[in-house]
Amino acid sequence: MTSRLAGDVVGGRYRLADELGSGGFGRVWRARDETLDVDVAIKELRLPPWIPETERAERLARATREARNAARLRRHDGIVAIHDVVIDDGLPWIVMELIDGCSLSEYVEEHGPLPAGRAVEVAESLLTSIGAAHREGVVHRDIKPANVMLAENGKVLLTDFGTAIHHTDSALTATGMFIGSAEYMAPERLRGGDDLPAGDLFSLGVTLYQAVEGVSPFRRATQEATLAAVLLDEAPAPRRTGPLTQLITRLLDKDPSRRPTVDEALAMAREQPATTVRVRRDTKILPARPEKRERSGAAALIVTMTAVAGMTALGVAGLPDAGGTWEHFERYGDDDVLGVALMIVAVADVVLTGLLCAGLARFLPTNAGRTVTAVAGVAGLVFGCGATAFAFHGAGETLRNMMELSGRDSATLSLALISIVVLVAAGAAWSSYRTDRREGIRGRTRS
Template sequence: MAREANPGQVVGGKYRLTSSLGSGGFGRVWKARDEHLQVDVAIKELWLPPAQTAAEHTERVVRAAREARNAAKLRDHPNIVTVYEVVTEDDRPWIVMQLVDGCSLEQYLDQHGPLPADRAVRLARALLAALSAAHRTGIVHRDVKPANVMITSDWSVLLTDFGIARHEQDTVMTATGLFIGSPEYAAPERIRGQDGLPASDLFSLGVTLFQAIEGLSPFRRDSFMGSLTAVLLDEPPHLKRAGRPLDRLISELLHKDPADRPVLTEALAILDSPMVDRERQVDNSQQQAAVHWHNEASTVRAGRHRVDVAAARPSRVPLDVLADQQEAARRKSRRRKTVQVLVGGLLLAAGLGVPVAVRMWH
């Protein structure tokens, strides 16, 4: 049995633990001193349950190596925490990484409350940039959430914890039916067993941004299964604090169907062009009706009668309002069909007594 780590312990022959920075379900992050280079680092201690099998131990070690490998591909990105190496101590893997002078987004929100809109947009832009870099190299994070977003003292934003990230060439290491992740931030398709999609990271980003701007997690419920069901079936609450373009971006990211979510370039375009949207293009006839009327009152003669065109013409409707009305109708139709299918599936699973295996990852 591995001994419990304590301040003062030296890991990997050179990293002296100084203080604990926080812990979760599978490990603890320490502040440590690299005694060779005389610099401070963060080091992630992975906890291996004493009752594990040899196969489980191997899987945990492989996952740690995979996290380091995946993160190392992204070490030069300004919005991703750098991983330096993996060392083994007491038959456990330890991940050595950049020490961030700051706190997690989760801690920041607990201490300061919801973000103002301008900072939320800054957060969105940084995380979109980080995910874009990861996806370009074939890496899907799979656990985007406030606890895995670091905010520095000068308000730089960094994405961290690629512990359950998957590269397109990685071998699937978990048992069939085993869900790893945080349920309230997981995309519906991940809960249904369709894993490894870049679009799933974007749904998780949408939940994270919603919580950042509104101060609450839209799909958090009193139980694990309640949160899973909310992600699958419930629409998020109405956004109250997010103005354009953030409200539009979050709404797009939270589509239940991954095919309806914007890709990364489209998401960035929404931030840059609040009046433009990939699915909300009004057809030419509507544009002409809404835009090309003259502001001045015009009149035409029809025989002996004068017609006041200004009084008779349709009211001028902004394009984004027309687009929102169309999108609301589409989402209502899609949700009705989706709920019918999902409820039937859940009832069937409950009737057959299908076991569900889940694992919380903090």
């Protein structure tokens, strides 16, 4: 067996051009079909001279089986078509459709995770292809990003049926051989279970997870750790899966009987439900929705602002005689202490009311923009401080005059009234905060 180079002719008609990729069992070339004058992809089987005879025989059998199983699906638009199988130098060469594009693995490595919309298209295309294979009795057994082709024309194609098995195929069990990629393999396959269609759906779940998250959920530093992760670990909670969250979660169920069928998975991918769906472990996953501002604290703030507005009106009514407010405190014993206490309470209420006014900017529509929201917040703060200052300046004088007429201690009553207003405002603000916080928590994913 001689090593092939670019320019060699295989099977008397396929001239090798350049290498497109390689793996443990062979490599794929771009070639020119000199009979039909078209470009094709041609897969070369690799048989190093040092491998045992039993493994050599198994690789030959797998190459023949790959061509046969892929040929069963050649009419399906989402599967890379097999054109021919030729024997050259005693080895089979599989001639396939040439795809202008890249693999899903190459795309994620170069460009990062797929956008949500494109990921849904990939999921639908792959589920359709897998369903077609299963109806023909073929289980792929090696679905992974490297075996998904993204064509430049937008098509998504499933390729490499080298480890696929038809229900009529006999078992190939070379000693010591591990066929497939462990991190994408279903747990039941690792345990030596039957190669059922549900295994392909688990592999699809891992593939879609990597497509939208950018990382493989079960890849570890060693082969042993990877095997253990597939068997025992749950995939890390996804952050970018969006409308595919429910589907991927179901596909990654380690119990094959609890995974959806192909038809159920297709329905989940297409409908992208607008209601909460219950999945395993009673986890509720809400679909992605545009963020909305909570308005549950509006009533408390409106009540508080109404009270402040009433005080403002009362203050305006007392402004004509407001100039002498503070000098009247000399009538009482410890006027310095009383004046300082009243000032502290008034300043505290000014700040609190200003913040409440600024908080009203929360209730602007989300699309109002950050600049408008900021301006409204500053305006609210200034208005709140000014309104409260006028209120206390005028209201103090008015209440003093009223209390003098009744013979009561006006300063003490004013201080008490101010304290009550501060407490009411603080309570309203705290109630608003707690209500919005509870509503925010309800809007997130619950377990």
